[in-house]
Amino acid sequence: MAQPVEQPLIAALDIGSSKVSAMIARADETGRLTVLGTGQRESRGVKRGFITDMAASEFAVREAVELAERMSGLTVEDVWASYGAGGLVSDLANVEVELGGHAIEQADINQLLQAGKDAIDKNGQVVLHAHPALFTIDRAQGVHQPIGLHASKLGVDIHVIAAEPAPLRNIDTVIRQAHLGVRAIVASPIAAGLACLSEEERELGVALVEMGAEVTNVSVHYGGMLLGLHSIPLGAKDITNDIAAAFAVQRRDAERLKCFYGSAMTSPRDNHEIIEATQIGAEQGAEPMKLTRAQLMMVIRQRVEELTNEIEAALKTLGFTGPVGRQVVLTGGGAELKNVADYMQGVLGRAVRLGRPKQITGLPDAHSGPAFSTLVGLAMLAASGRGDIRDIAGPVVKPSRNKGMVGRLIDAMKGGY
Template sequence: MAQPGDRPAIAALDIGSSKVSAIIARPDDEGRLTVLGTGQRESRGVKRGYITDMAASEHAVREAVELAERMAGQTVDEVWASYGAGGLVSDVANVEAELGGHPVEQADIDQLMSAGKDAIDKNGQVVLHAHPALYTIDRAQGVQQPIGLHANRLGVDIHVIAAEPSPLRNVDTVIRQAHLGVRAIVASPVAAALACLSDEERELGVALVELGAEVTNVSVHYGGMLVGLRSIPLGARDITNDIAAAFAVQRRDAERLKCFYGSAMTSPRDNHEIIEATQIGAEPGAEPMKMTRAQLMMVIRQRVEELTNEIEAALKGLGFTGPVGRQVALTGGGAELKNIADYMQGVLGRSVRVGRPKQIPGLPDAHSGPAFSTLVGLALLAASGRGDIRDIAGPVIRSPQPKGMIGRLIHAMKGDF
């Protein structure tokens, strides 16, 4: 039973290309979470992060949430959901206004926010996140709270993450057809960063690489905010498919080979280690196929090299260079491939670590690895009550009254996005 002062339970749902996972947690009065239940099911009807089969995806969502509900001993009405497919766009728009030297008032900030719509590219996308980052007072930069300061010019950097409306509608529809409300749809890089990056890392500069099953998201964080991102349509499942094709084995056997014997780094003994596998169409009782670990490693390395080159190109395209571009955190299910962080560190010439989600009381060990960073981040975001997230059902389906300056900014942009 809930204790006096406990807040209502929150639910998070991560719809990925390989799995659908759910978590139900209860925050205390200070926002600290305790996990009540978790659920996971194989993802169906999702390709490269996009919903491709509504009925199959709905079934997987329903089962994952029901598992979490049974474990938690209670039902939930709405969820915080993730969106990690390609097409996410990040931009920082700068807006300035003349003040004439008088002290900054709330009305000045409100006017600045409403002017933000003119500084953002109107390209038919939907805003997932929009919040003021840092203010500028005349020539002084990095001002967090300008109210009360005298200024001739007041400026603000507004960080916006947007996405194409149709894929978001599909995610929203799948969840609602599973008889759940959608509290918010959150860009996966935002949730994952909250789960596995420290505040200091995000201030000094860090790149977060989410190596998912079929999509890899590369996001750069600096000054405490996400300042750019790229999506790469490659992931850990491509390695599995390569193994299946190269050795004519079923995908589930290829996944087992990758997990138990695979690595991103080779060693001399790989030539002497023999691995057995059953080929597709083999007769019952037939001798299993034999391969050396070196042969398996050759297939894995080809795809890992391609993926690492794509990541390096994305980092360069995002301007992640110089002293700021030294730290990389690797998360997502693909980060569990043995020695992949060491391999990428050698190729990228940067410090690379595996980013695991923050530990939450009650979180099962099976859900504490990098594959669940986005899910944990969603729960942390929901518990924090941060105001930069808006339910995608707002701009797409209904029009609630805006609240606060961020709400007014998004409301002002709804006619154009």
């Protein structure tokens, strides 16, 4: 009996503004992942998702990957890395080919997808993702499997995510200086969405709010695909900095105050609960400063209100203004602030749930929270394959530029049905 072929290792690397986390996993023949090792280090040299110090970033990447390698007893050669800084651009292209009425064959689909390559030229920007979505045959829209159907015209909608080349080159350089290859750089909202959204949510319409340390990414999913995204240069670290500035404490103490006593919802008891904190420059043995939880809450709420208002504005910009029932999923490290989902639900006037990554065999409990959605999503994407139009070889045919099914989906979403 033949031995099963061992699948290649998958290494995921999430370079954030507060932490760098790595995961080594392996998929079986069915695509099921098993986590073999994880590692995490404090992020250095990253500001608002952009690399600002090559040497510091390289050191953090090297350490996080080495920790994962030590845990797994394995060595990795290349990684799937995330990119979650501002400047991500989401666009849609439609391509169409004439068939003449014959039954659609795989060769016709291949020709169509080859035609799509020319449609994803982003004028100097780097295309991170170019995913074929729904097919159209003549007047029938939203066709998932067109093979065998007769049609005069066959079309497909392609969802494209692109970014400016310089920040991506910096990430690529940092990883390569850590003696690792780069398999792909993945837009963070794609990975996080794969990790914590259900297929049904993505079909019916859902907004994913990925609240990181210094960047919050808002992405809208509808009809099974990501339709638009918007980056907000604010995150959980801003709350920590506000606490540090307001009470003159070190950032690590401000982070502790936020995690242990902080919440997005106030309570009448807050005025009576006393919290102790050590101020910067306090002499050894000096009495700690005393403040009420209400004072701490006032600082936290100001920033949470600002961020929620920015999220609400982003949702309107993206056309996510339909029925109240359309859901928001909140993930990322900032989602771990107590009661933040309940607070946003009240302000946004729609259901908000916490998005945790799907369970993977061997995933440590410490990595099962919202802060690790992108990391888990990277591994899931690597195991499933990119499904990217650029992986298809062949000549390029000039695409048509009509609105396409996805354009009509957006119009439908904005119309609230």
